[in-house]
Amino acid sequence: MSAVQTLAVTEDEAEIRLDRWFHRHFPVVNHGMLEKLLRTGQVRVDGKRAKANQRLESGQQVRVPPLGEAPAEAAPREKPAPKVSEAEARALREAVLYMDDDVIVLNKPPGLAVQGGTGMERHLDAMLDALRFGLEERPRLVHRLDKDTSGALLLGRNALAASRLAASFRSRSARKCYWALVVGVPKHPMGRIDAPLAKMGGGRLGDKVQVDEEEGRRAVTYYRIVEKALKKAAWLEMEPRTGRTHQLRAHCALLGTPIQGDGKYGGQEAYLAGQGLSRKLHLHARAIKVPHPRKGEIRVIAPLPEHMAASFSFFGFDPGAAGEPFVAFEED
Numbered sequence: 001m002s003a004v005q006t007l008a009v010t011e012d013e014a015e016i017r018l019d020r021w022f023h024r025h026f027p028v029v030n031h032g033m034l035e036k037l038l039r040t041g042q043v044r045v046d047g048k049r050a051k052a053n054q055r056l057e058s059g060q061q062v063r064v065p066p067l068g069e070a071p072a073e074a075a076p077r078e079k080p081a082p083k084v085s086e087a088e089a090r091a092l093r094e095a096v097l098y099m100d101d102d103v104i105v106l107n108k109p110p111g112l113a114v115q116g117g118t119g120m121e122r123h124l125d126a127m128l129d130a131l132r133f134g135l136e137e138r139p140r141l142v143h144r145l146d147k148d149t150s151g152a153l154l155l156g157r158n159a160l161a162a163s164r165l166a167a168s169f170r171s172r173s174a175r176k177c178y179w180a181l182v183v184g185v186p187k188h189p190m191g192r193i194d195a196p197l198a199k200m201g202g203g204r205l206g207d208k209v210q211v212d213e214e215e216g217r218r219a220v221t222y223y224r225i226v227e228k229a230l231k232k233a234a235w236l237e238m239e240p241r242t243g244r245t246h247q248l249r250a251h252c253a254l255l256g257t258p259i260q261g262d263g264k265y266g267g268q269e270a271y272l273a274g275q276g277l278s279r280k281l282h283l284h285a286r287a288i289k290v291p292h293p294r295k296g297e298i299r300v301i302a303p304l305p306e307h308m309a310a311s312f313s314f315f316g317f318d319p320g321a322a323g324e325p326f327v328a329f330e331e332d
Helices: 018-025 031-039 086-094 124-131 159-170 247-254 263-270 306-315
Strands: 005-008 061-064 096-099 103-108 150-156 175-183 190-194 197-199 209-211 220-229 233-240 283-291 297-301
Touching: 005 159, 018 031, 018 061, 086 096, 086 124, 096 297, 103 124, 103 297, 124 150, 150 159, 159 283, 175 247, 175 263, 175 306, 209 247, 220 247, 233 247, 233 306, 247 263
Parallel strands: 150 283
Antiparallel strands: 005 061, 096 103, 103 150, 175 233, 175 283, 190 220, 197 209, 220 233, 283 297
């Protein structure tokens, strides 16, 4: 790299250390080299000097100086990027709900990871070339959804757009509305959950979180019951006002009504039986509302995935009963 770059920290990168962020984006920069760049002020966060162990926040701007050519022995052995089949590329393009010169809103299908991980080669980040639509730059992820969560996902088509969109998540001017089918019915028809969340640890728990009043980060979710099927199930509309890992899944479990298909937080109680009821996770990012990077506002609604549409039909829920997204929580 021979020029200065300024990269925005995406929502899914929030809370990671600066040195780990660097390793993710520039694996050829070893720890010693990064420390030198930090000591000399060549790497900065939001224009200020930083330390390797600094925790990043969504929307922050990281200045990356020209790095030159890495020594041959420092360069990792690169795997060839997974090839995107024409069928996969076509499916991604057909999932585009909104596009202009700066922004793409994608209806992410359930089961597709947004970013890679250990042993995971098929993920959206590796397939973004299919969404260039003639531009030289590949689109950039601005936030993320869990692998099994479907719905509205925002992409920036250039560096400026990605930076401003990420900043809107950091300032909470971006709003997201989710639909979920939960097992059981919450006690109150409408409410606010304010329960701090912290990761439980490694091992088999992975990135599972739990309510932790002492160590947890504040997590706030508004919810309302749209429709219910006796005491068996309920359709919830939810708006998270913070963006913690697995926030909605953990908060629904806290209500005593785990999301259908969410065995991670609800165990066997998270699986309703019935012909036409899928065991997949029933959590969908229904709508997104965010300031446009240049002017105006983007407001997009994502249709339900097939398995959730079938489950709604099973219970006789009418998707039109919810009305306009965000209206129920406007006064909160």
